[in-house]
Amino acid sequence: MRIIVVGGAGTIGTAVVECFSARHDIVVAGRQSGDVRVDISSPDSVRDMYRQIGSFDALACAAGEAHFGAFETATEAELALGVHSKLLGQVRLVLLGRSLISDGGSFTLMSGYVFDDPIPEATSFAIANGGVEGFVRAAALSLERHIRINAVSPGLAQDSYEQFGDFNPGRAPVAMHDIASAFRRSIEGWRSGEIIRAW
Amino acid sequence: MRIIVVGGAGTIGTAVVECFSARHDIVVAGRQSGDVRVDISSPDSVRDMYRQIGSFDALACAAGEAHFGAFETATEAELALGVHSKLLGQVRLVLLGRSLISDGGSFTLMSGYVFDDPIPEATSFAIANGGVEGFVRAAALSLERHIRINAVSPGLAQDSYEQFGDFNPGRAPVAMHDIASAFRRSIEGWRSGEIIRAW
Numbered sequence: 001m002r003i004i005v006v007g008g009a010g011t012i013g014t015a016v017v018e019c020f021s022a023r024h025d026i027v028v029a030g031r032q033s034g035d036v037r038v039d040i041s042s043p044d045s046v047r048d049m050y051r052q053i054g055s056f057d058a059l060a061c062a063a064g065e066a067h068f069g070a071f072e073t074a075t076e077a078e079l080a081l082g083v084h085s086k087l088l089g090q091v092r093l094v095l096l097g098r099s100l101i102s103d104g105g106s107f108t109l110m111s112g113y114v115f116d117d118p119i120p121e122a123t124s125f126a127i128a129n130g131g132v133e134g135f136v137r138a139a140a141l142s143l144e145r146h147i148r149i150n151a152v153s154p155g156l157a158q159d160s161y162e163q164f165g166d167f168n169p170g171r172a173p174v175a176m177h178d179i180a181s182a183f184r185r186s187i188e189g190w191r192s193g194e195i196i197r198a199w
Numbered sequence: 200m201r202i203i204v205v206g207g208a209g210t211i212g213t214a215v216v217e218c219f220s221a222r223h224d225i226v227v228a229g230r231q232s233g234d235v236r237v238d239i240s241s242p243d244s245v246r247d248m249y250r251q252i253g254s255f256d257a258l259a260c261a262a263g264e265a266h267f268g269a270f271e272t273a274t275e276a277e278l279a280l281g282v283h284s285k286l287l288g289q290v291r292l293v294l295l296g297r298s299l300i301s302d303g304g305s306f307t308l309m310s311g312y313v314f315d316d317p318i319p320e321a322t323s324f325a326i327a328n329g330g331v332e333g334f335v336r337a338a339a340l341s342l343e344r345h346i347r348i349n350a351v352s353p354g355l356a357q358d359s360y361e362q363f364g365d366f367n368p369g370r371a372p373v374a375m376h377d378i379a380s381a382f383r384r385s386i387e388g389w390r391s392g393e394i395i396r397a398w
């Protein structure tokens with residue numbers, strides 16, 4: 001399969017690329033690096049990415065920003081960052097890519113555990129993740145040509161544990177390989193409209 | 200208690216007002232009618248609403264738009280309507296009201312069953328509802344002065360059944376009183392960070 005990994009140079013994206021590259025043809029898309037540059041917060045940039053890549057069989061997204069910081073002092077713009085980048089950016093990847101992906105292809109978006117089990121600093125992520133999960137379940141009902149869509153909800157990634165462990169008392173880190181395996185279940189599996197939890 | 204009901208003239212808002220008005224002092228806020236006019240998609244309008252109302256003990260929101268229509272032809276702007284109105288509008292009510300509400304007060308926002316059990320036409324609602332549920336769970340961790348926040352997730356309201364029943368094969372309507380009771384559980388109850396399902 002020809003698989004686009006958006007955010008393929010990030011913490012989780014790197015693990016996804018590593019898991020898939022032996023068996024599939026991977027196109028890494030990223031803001032700062034990768035085979036193709038893309039900023040998912042810009043519709044023009046997403047259109048340009050698809051134009052450069054041409055045909056593809058699957059897209060996995062491990063990209064999208066949100067605000068991390070105390071809720072008490074968070075502004076509306078900070079909380080909305082997750083909506084404009086992580087949520088609407090991922091929606092945009094599907095809307096602009098749905099006519100281009102192969103028959104039987106799949107989109108795998110990324111939400112995250114803070115939707116179900118939030119921490120105060122990640123309110124912007126919790127908002128975005130919930131939106132992504134709602135979108136995936138609803139969009140799956142309408143995609144045609146056997147195109148599937150799922151979301152992976154990663155736990156606290158092992159490679160982020162040093163940075164974020166202290167904000168998550170008692171939360172065990174999830175091995176990078178287990179997060180990548182959740183993407184594999186989506187991309188090489190059969191189901192659609194699912195939230196695949198890696199935690 | 201002095202309770203603001205945003206969207207208090209709408210289908211669900213009317214039932215909420217009816218349920219509470221015998222026991223509490225109700226201020227109805229709405230776009231087209233009510234004691235105070237407010238458009239929750241505008242920060243200035245929300246600020247103006249709070250300025251006019253002054254002190255209050257609880258806010259219930261039964262307002263917020265999203266797009267209803269086929270997913271296949273939905274544009275990004277249509278899908279994002281729910282984000283800008285129903286999702287960020289409700290976030291805004293909390294951010295701008297959190298310093299004004301009484302000690303021990305509560306915010307009750309509204310999500311909806313299509314997050315959990317979507318129908319194709321309501322993808323924009325599913326996105327918004329998920330964001331609202333993530334926000335409520337996360338914000339509850341940080342609100343001070345015993346201020347609480349919950350979301351009511353109504354099912355298909357009896358008073359909307361004639362209009363939307365055909366889009367929801369097999370889904371039983373929920374009595375308006377049962378939806379209002381979910382708001383009562385939030386406002387007169389004790390828990391916080393909960394999604395109270397009325398279906």
